[in-house]
Amino acid sequence: MRKTSFALALLTAAVLTACGGSGPSAGNQTPKTKFSNQITFGDSLSDVGTYAVGGVAALGGGQYTINGNNTSVSPELTGKNYTTLIAAQLGLPAPCAAQTGLQGTASAGFSVTVTDHPECFNYAQGGARVTNPIGPGNKALDKPGAVSLGQMTVPVVTQIANHLKKSGGKFKSDELVIVMAGGNDALEQLGELSAAATAAGGQALAQSLVTQLAPGTANPATGAAAIGAAIQAEAAKPTATPQSIITAAVTAAAQNGSTTAVANAAAIGTTAGAAATAAGNAYSAAHGPDLVKNMATAGAELGALVKNQILANGAGYVVVNNLPDVSISPSAKAQSADTQKLIAAMVDAFNSQLKTAVAGEAKVLYVDLATVSHDQATNPGPYGLTNTTDTACDLTPAKNPLGSSLVCNAKNLKSGDVSHYMFADAVHPTPFEYALIARYVLEQMTVKGWL
């Protein structure tokens, strides 16, 4: 009996030796590589406040996300871009915009002197393309009469040149360089294609209306001229819609002696509308492949910039984020299935050229955000995303005068908990999604052996 309790005592002793140990702690929080600086080239996805001035700042914006530190509302609403998170993780100062300003409408506060900031190394600008200086939001694309935001959209090629001017033509081998672009090359070209397709559709609409309506008028020759003039007059109005144009044409036909125009208006409109749609689609189908080709060119250009301007000038660590899958964005989802397919092909073309260009470069880390973003849209659960299709920001004109996350903050969010949404606006991530991007880039840097 005594011996049995003795054995139990031994067991107890074995258990007790376990006591006195300490609990969890952080361990070594120093990265393997001590980077001296973080230099970023790119577009809105990496922009940390190029346009956070004047009217944009007054609207509580400046970055393309849910702006502001709203962690008191939700811990995810940090308002931070992935470049800010990576810099913080690497123990580097918070990145700041290398240039600030706006070149838009002064009365809206969108005309602010463009200023360079020599102490700042994030060159990324909303609207920037790879080599084309005219990106979305640039004053060169302003529509007459509309409020102009006037983004500078300095392209990546010039961003790099500006840095080299500042740094004596060299990168330091212990600097971390981040490159991410291509989105605006896609958006701008899609916008142009859409406008051209709409114009082609408009022409077909007018043609169809005249062809259908003129023969019924008292004098088909003058009738055709009158109908054509009515269509032109209506189409010039900012409020014009296909239906208003149809109505104007029918009215003109009736005024010129057509007795059947009004009665047959519905059928005539349907026929004309179908002709317009067909013409628009035909235009898109015919010119879509050009966009894919142009994106391939842009991808190759970005790859060449990485090699010839960044690596060749001494950079030792270059993170090249590819173009996320724009085809899953709310912007793309609002468009036809064919357009979505086109966007996917454009993204693929850009990325495959970019990837090929930097393949085999030991100092380049090619981060495949396209695959991750696509996976996030189809498999959001593990990422912690609660919504990958809607925008977190309320983009209605009353709430958001720019219809962009650039001026989105806690005050103009959609109601409910949007903290784990993927998108702030039609193309830009929420702070939570930016944090996921930061994690993935850092994960890839770790696998690469840099951290």
Add this chain to the structure above:
Amino acid sequence: MNVSKNVVKLLVAAGTLAIATGAAAQSKGQFTVSVGANMLKPDVTSGDISAPALPHSQGDVSKDTQPVMVINYGLTDNISLESAIGTPYKHKIYGAGAIAGTGQLGTVQALPAIALVQYRFFSPDSMIRPFVGLGVTYAMFQKERGSFAMTALTNPGGGTPTTFSIDNKWTYSGQVGLQVNVTPKWFLNASYIKTKLSTDVHFSTGQYQHMKLDPDSYILSVGYKF
């Protein structure tokens, strides 16, 4: 420190007790103590780290070998009780699955306390005595240490390094072994212990991960019969 002293006292007492019984071979009422090494090798089936994470972010755990002291007491000539004491096992935790290649993400110390009931074949004076055992194990984890990489993968730039803790668990173990009586007092002991062990890892980010560790334990020791 007190604990260690107590252990020494107990061991000394054990010796005294064994001598008092005057047993010449390992048999009923006899204590044996053997000293050697134990390799503890987790046989990991990792669960996925919960959201937000790359899908199928998993972990792997390295093996470790530490000195061990195996204490045995004969309830009868064939049934014995066994326990072991030793220094903590230091395991490295690696990224696996979707985060394979991230390398060492953390370390943890494991302190498995075990108590086995054994059946020993043949008679106490046989040269070779195979045995089987079944017992309870209390797996304790301590000194869970994170890393730069763990923080980078879970809360980058948040200003708060990520820490984690692993749940301590009661579980059960099975054993097969062999004792070789080299002299009437000295013997060699070899045993293999399989422990069923599932536990949960909790991260300071609020994430968790289920881990089936099911460690294999390989013990080699040299012992003396008191």
